[in-house]
Amino acid sequence: MSVVVRPLALSDLTDLLAVQLACYGEGFVESGEVFARRLASPANCSLVLERGGSVCAYLAAYRSVRGKVTPLHGDFEAIAQPDTLYLHDMAVLPAHAGQGLAHALLQPLWAQALAEGLRHSALVSVQGSQAYWQRQGYALHPLQDAAQQARLASYGEGAVYMARAL
Numbered sequence: 001m002s003v004v005v006r007p008l009a010l011s012d013l014t015d016l017l018a019v020q021l022a023c024y025g026e027g028f029v030e031s032g033e034v035f036a037r038r039l040a041s042p043a044n045c046s047l048v049l050e051r052g053g054s055v056c057a058y059l060a061a062y063r064s065v066r067g068k069v070t071p072l073h074g075d076f077e078a079i080a081q082p083d084t085l086y087l088h089d090m091a092v093l094p095a096h097a098g099q100g101l102a103h104a105l106l107q108p109l110w111a112q113a114l115a116e117g118l119r120h121s122a123l124v125s126v127q128g129s130q131a132y133w134q135r136q137g138y139a140l141h142p143l144q145d146a147a148q149q150a151r152l153a154s155y156g157e158g159a160v161y162m163a164r165a166l
Helices: 010-024 032-040 101-115 130-135 146-153
Strands: 003-007 047-051 054-064 084-092 120-125 160-165
Touching (some): 032 054, 047 101, 054 101, 084 101, 130 160, 146 160
Antiparallel strands (some): 047 054, 054 084, 120 160
8 A cells, every 4th residue: 555755734634633633532632723823834844644545644843943842732933043853743543553654754854854954853752652752762851941841741741852863
């Protein structure tokens, strides 16, 4: 079955929301309105993965700076001189888990970020995903700024900020 990775579009929002709900449940679901605003951001570089013509995974990402956290339900804020690929949210339908689809989204985005001169990638790990992200080269990156710590807290207990070099 063919796999297509392409930029996330407004026309994908219904499918994205279905993937998000299947993966996270009600607690972490972000609205279509939030995603529409993110897609309109000049910093946006989100991707979607289709298998057999159906969306089964996505990676919401944008260009930012290391140490800056996007709060849950927050917008992608454009930065004048980004140095970091921020991975806000990645989800793969449970029926497609373990098939390398997450890597198929990460690899081209890391390569694109490196080609654009970004030096880092960062994310907030939630729902026990820290070990997965460590296997992808991410490590805990403590936040010193109180405002960024408050943004991190919007994800609930156990959420940690992680970063890696590109």
